[in-house]
Amino acid sequence: MECRVLSIQxxxxxxxxxxxxxxxxxxxxxxxxDSINSVQFSNHTGYAHWKGQVLTADELNVLYEGIKLNKxxxxxxxxxxxxxxxxxxxxxxxxxxxxxxxxxxxxxxxNLLPVYRDKVVPLAxxxxxxxxxxELLTGRKVNTQEDAFEVMxxxxxxxxxxxxxxxxxxxxxxxxxFLVALGSQKIVKPDGSxxxxxxxxxxxxxxAVFVGTGDLFAAMLLAWTHHHPKxxxxxxxxxVSVMHHVIKRTITxxxxxxxPGKRPSPAQLELRMVQSxxxxxxxAIVVEAKVLHKSSQ
Amino acid sequence: MECRVLSIQxxxxxxxxxxxxxxxxxxxxxxxxDSINSVQFSNHTGYSHWKGQVLTADELHVLYEGIKLNNxxxxxxxxxxxxxxxxxxxxxxxxxQELKRANPNLVYVCDPVxxxxxxxxxxxxxxxxxxxxxxPVAxxxxxxxxxxDLRISLTDSLLGDRFLVSLGSQRQVRPDGSRAxxxxxxxxxxxxAVFVGTGDLFAAMLLAWTHHYPNxxxMxxxxxFSVMHHVIQRTISxAHxxxxxxRRPSPPQLELRMVQSxxxxxxxAIVTxxxxxx
Numbered sequence: 001m002e003c004r005v006l007s008i009q010x011x012x013x014x015x016x017x018x019x020x021x022x023x024x025x026x027x028x029x030x031x032x033x034d035s036i037n038s039v040q041f042s043n044h045t046g047y048a049h050w051k052g053q054v055l056t057a058d059e060l061n062v063l064y065e066g067i068k069l070n071k072x073x074x075x076x077x078x079x080x081x082x083x084x085x086x087x088x089x090x091x092x093x094x095x096x097x098x099x100x101x102x103x104x105x106x107x108x109x110x111n112l113l114p115v116y117r118d119k120v121v122p123l124a125x126x127x128x129x130x131x132x133x134x135e136l137l138t139g140r141k142v143n144t145q146e147d148a149f150e151v152m153x154x155x156x157x158x159x160x161x162x163x164x165x166x167x168x169x170x171x172x173x174x175x176x177x178f179l180v181a182l183g184s185q186k187i188v189k190p191d192g193s194x195x196x197x198x199x200x201x202x203x204x205x206x207x208a209v210f211v212g213t214g215d216l217f218a219a220m221l222l223a224w225t226h227h228h229p230k231x232x233x234x235x236x237x238x239x240v241s242v243m244h245h246v247i248k249r250t251i252t253x254x255x256x257x258x259x260p261g262k263r264p265s266p267a268q269l270e271l272r273m274v275q276s277x278x279x280x281x282x283x284a285i286v287v288e289a290k291v292l293h294k295s296s297q
Numbered sequence: 298m299e300c301r302v303l304s305i306q307x308x309x310x311x312x313x314x315x316x317x318x319x320x321x322x323x324x325x326x327x328x329x330x331d332s333i334n335s336v337q338f339s340n341h342t343g344y345s346h347w348k349g350q351v352l353t354a355d356e357l358h359v360l361y362e363g364i365k366l367n368n369x370x371x372x373x374x375x376x377x378x379x380x381x382x383x384x385x386x387x388x389x390x391x392x393x394q395e396l397k398r399a400n401p402n403l404v405y406v407c408d409p410v411x412x413x414x415x416x417x418x419x420x421x422x423x424x425x426x427x428x429x430x431x432x433p434v435a436x437x438x439x440x441x442x443x444x445x446d447l448r449i450s451l452t453d454s455l456l457g458d459r460f461l462v463s464l465g466s467q468r469q470v471r472p473d474g475s476r477a478x479x480x481x482x483x484x485x486x487x488x489x490a491v492f493v494g495t496g497d498l499f500a501a502m503l504l505a506w507t508h509h510y511p512n513x514x515x516m517x518x519x520x521x522f523s524v525m526h527h528v529i530q531r532t533i534s535x536a537h538x539x540x541x542x543x544r545r546p547s548p549p550q551l552e553l554r555m556v557q558s559x560x561x562x563x564x565x566a567i568v569t570x571x572x573x574x575x
Contacts, residue, residue, distance in 0.1 A: 011308075013360055014331045014369060024324050027556045034311045040334055040352075042363025051363030055337075059350055063310055066339025066348030072311055072549050267369050274324040 003226065004032040006099070007079040008060070008092055009215065011037035013052075016271040017044045017212035018081055022219035024273055025242075025280045029223045034075070036063055038088065044211045046266040057091040064095050075099055075106060077222055081215050093119045122159040126225060128218050129155070131168040145170055145182070149198060152184040156196065161186040162225060164236065166217055167203075178202040181240065183289070185232040199233050199289040201240055206251050208264065212271050217243055220280075233289045240287045245279035246271055300508065301329040303396070304376040305357070305389055306497065308334035310349075313553040314341045314494035315378060319501035321555055322524075322562045326505045331372070333360055335380065341493045343548045354384040361392050372396055372403055374504055378497050379410040381419050383426050390430045397434070404507075407435035408500040411444045437507060439500045460484045463522070465571070467514040481515050481571040483522055488533055490546065494553050499525055502562075515571045522569045527561035528553055 005026060010018030019035045026033050038060070041052030055063075067073045078096055083089050100106045100123070117137045121127065131142050138154040141147065148170065152163045165182040172178035183199045220242050224235040249272040254264035302323060307315030316332045323330050335357070338349030352360075364370045375393050380386045397403050409427045412418045432438060454460035465481045502524050506517040531554040536546035 011332075011334065013333050014364060024321065027321050028325070028559065030556055030559075032556060035308075036310050037308065037334065037337055040337075040360065042360050043367060043369070047367045049363055049366035051359045051366070053352075053356055053359070055350075062348045062350070063337065063339050066346055067311060069346035069348070070340060070344045070549065072340070267367060274327055274329060277325065277327075 001030050002032075003030070003076045004034065004074065005077040005079055005222065006034050006036070006075045007219075008036045008038055008095075009079070009081045010039045010041065011035075012041050012043050014043045014270070015212065015267075016216070016273045018215055021212035021215035021271065021273070022079060022081075025216060026219050026223060028277055028280050031077075031223065034067070036060065038083065044266070046209070046211050048266075054085070055088070057085070057087040060088060060091050060095075073099060074103060076103070077226075078106065079218060079222060081218065089120065093123065096123050117158070121155070124160040126162040126164075126221065127155060127160040128164050128166050128214070128221060130166050130214075131170075134163075134165055142168065142170070145180075145200075148182050149184070152182065152198070153196070156184065156186055162232065164221060164232075166214065172202045174202045177205055179205055181236075183232050183236050185230075187230060197232055198292045199236060200292055201236060201287050201289045203240060203287060204244070206247055208251055208254065208269060209266075210247060210250065210269060210271065211266070213243060213247065216246065216271065216273075233291055236289045237285050237287060238283050240289075241283040241285050242276075242280055244286050245283060246273065246276045249276055249279075298327050299329075300327070300373045301331065301371065302374040302376055302504065303331045303333070303372045304501075305333045305335055305392075306376070306378045307336045307338065308332075309338050309340050311340045311552075312494065312549075313498070313555045315497055318494040318497035318553065318555070319376060319378075322498060323501050323505060325559055325562050328374075328505065328508075331364070333357060335385065341548070343491070343493050351382075352385070354382065354388040357385060357388050357392075370396060371400055373400070374508075375403065375405045376500060376504055377406075378408045378500060379419075380423065383420070383422050386423060386426050386431065390426075390434060393434050404436045404504075405434055406437040406439075406500055406504045407431060408439045408496055409435075409444050410496070411440075413441050413443050415443060437503065439496070439503060441496075454484045456484045459487050461487055463518075465514050465518050469512055479514050480574045481518055482574055483518055483569055483571045485522060485569065486526070488529055490533055490536065490551060492529060492532065492551060492553065493548070495525065495529065498528065498553065498555075515573055518571045519567050519569060520565050522571075523565040523567050524558075524562055526568050527565060528555065528558045531558055531561075 007019055007022050012020050023033045039054045041050050043050055134151050138151050140151050155163045162185045168180050170180040172180050181201045181203055184196050186196050188194055220239045224238040228234040253272055254268040257268040258264040304316055304319050309317050320330045336351045338347050340347055393405050454462050463483045463485050467479045469477050471477055502521045506520040510516040535554055536550040539550045540546040
């Protein structure tokens with residue numbers, strides 16, 4: 001497999017968020033990962049302290065220029081995540097547009113940002129908003145599963161063919177120890193008509209705050225939609241299963257480190273990434289995605 | 298295995314040098330790797346063009362401060378490589394000394410990158426810093442012949458001129474308390490190409506394999522040199538494929554086939570034997 005990803009995300013010296021969360025698992029799955037670090041911080045901002053430096057939009061441009069001058073600006077995927085700076089984001093958008101001209105089948109998954117719905121989302125092919133982000137982008141509240149489907153269809157109209165609502169507060173049929181995630185993928189039927197496949201997953205909740213899980217999710221959704229481009233059910237089952245294994249390993253270890261009756265600290269809750277290599281390579285499926293009604297667009 | 302490495306090296310967006318070369322293989326082998334990127338460049342400096350930014354000694358200190366304030370500055374290993382700046386190097390030494398106070402068992406693996414084949418490719422004023430400040434706090438160093446400052450030339454390989462000779466030396470304490478030095482010699486097949494990042498991969502893998510074989514330099518070297526061989530062979534085959542018959546591969550084509558070599562990194566088939574000398 002010869003697949004190159006350009007990932008523009010944060011770097012932390014210690015821990016697993018941004019590029020640290022996305023790079024190793026993608027490399028373990030055989031993807032070449034070129035990574036531009038949008039910041040370099042000691043650790044994520046959930047710790048008591050954090051220190052470091054940020055990359056400016058100009059510096060981002062300079063790095064991209066270097067790649068371009070060597071004529072190695074050919075990518076199959078772009079992956080971007082958390083960003084606080086609008087001028088930085090505008091530069092990211094320009095880079096993506098240029099790369100898409102060079103490679104029209106370039107895939108751009110993107111963690112949602114409330115800003116730039118007019119520029120970023122239209123460029124995205126795969127979108128991984130949570131419920132809050134999906135509501136912000138579309139201006140619609142989600143109270144029921146039907147609302148969620150409407151919102152995902154609106155997001156499709158804005159650009160991305162694949163939308164995964166990574167979490168919601170919709171009630172799960174399995175009870176309150178589960179959260180509901182939904183996915184929607186636009187597909188073209190053999191007769192040429194367009195439709196969308198919608199799936200639903202009940203994901204076991206874990207009582208802790210994890211950081212970097214969204215970045216890992218987006219990276220793994222990239223990987224598994226690459227292997228299952230027309231089967232959102234399979235791609236989501238693999239992705240959510242990897243998340244489950246990494247999270248379970250992490251919470252077990254964190255509770256061990258913290259000791260009985262104590263809440264683990266952010267440092268203790270860092271994802272057990274390298275320890276999860278086998279699960280990343282070949283995730284045992286632990287969540288079943290249900291295919292829901294297919295609707296015509 | 299719960300082993301944490303602090304690696305202070307370059308980052309390149311594309312390719313495998315510095316932290317890009319060291320992190321993935323160490324992580325694949327189960328090491329936690331905290332990485333401080335001393336620079337961020339588009340690619341290594343062997344390409345036609347390269348662009349990016351460098352970290353100052355102050356910025357390095359700030360990052361380390363962040364780790365320290367959170368009380369997570371406990372490391373089993375520190376790994377450093379190519380540096381161009383004396384004040385940066387001096388800051389690295391300060392950090393290593395402080396980390397060693399926090400963990401006296403810390404092992405500092407240092408590649409004293411100064412130059413090769415008779416000439417320096419870093420500023421001259423780094424040499425005294427390495428000699429007087431860095432090497433004294435290092436536990437493992439991986440110089441090439443030039444960096445080790447040998448006045449005599451090494452003997453030729455017994456296997457002919459398609460091989461180069463590598464030597465290793467480890468000071469050990471025997472069970473009875475007496476000291477010994479184990480010396481090993483490895484004949485390494487030459488490959489006719491210029492690779493970049495191989496020294497960084499070598500230092501990282503020597504860290505990993507001396508961790509698993511702390512008193513057996515022969516074994517650690519055999520594993521390390523074998524990994525290098527597999528990665529390099531895979532790389533040169535691929536590079537020639539891309540370049541086409543009769544053409545010399547370009548720097549981008551010669552980037553190490555790192556992710557493709559995951560299985561060899563995890564469990565290297567031994568392809569070279571180290572001879573124990575005295």
